Amino acid sequence: MKLKKNPNADLRKNSSLYFVIGLCLMLFITWRAIEWKSYEKTNFDYQALDVNTEEDDDIPITEQINKHVKKHFRYPEIAQEMGIQGLVFTTFLIDKDGTITNIQMRGPDKNLEVEA
Numbered sequence: 001m002k003l004k005k006n007p008n009a010d011l012r013k014n015s016s017l018y019f020v021i022g023l024c025l026m027l028f029i030t031w032r033a034i035e036w037k038s039y040e041k042t043n044f045d046y047q048a049l050d051v052n053t054e055e056d057d058d059i060p061i062t063e064q065i066n067k068h069v070k071k072h073f074r075y076p077e078i079a080q081e082m083g084i085q086g087l088v089f090t091t092f093l094i095d096k097d098g099t100i101t102n103i104q105m106r107g108p109d110k111n112l113e114v115e116a
Helices: 012-035 053-058 061-072 077-082 110-115
Strands: 089-094 100-106
Touching: 077 110
Parallel strands: none
Antiparallel strands: 089 100
16 A cells, blocks of 8 residues: 655654754743843932033032042952952932932942942
8 A cells, every 4th residue: 555645745854953943942932031131110200400511610520529439438458358359330319308218239249339
């Protein structure tokens, strides 16, 4: 008895190709799921500041900030001993009454974050 199947419709000859395509697709989906980042959504009330460009020339704010940092901040001794270096990024929110809230720090070491 002869087989009545069409040899062009045989999926077994390309089964390894289909397997590799499916494996790559699943790998991509898994990678995207692992790398997915979700952030907390908070309600910030942003307000535009009234800044005059004429006053900016009179106040060298970056010099004042540098003087303040040099005067009040010291590199932690334990970080110096361990050879830890890096940048500490800080974000904070200034309320209407001038208090600083919602302080978040990110750095290479906890000792550097505490000093910042």
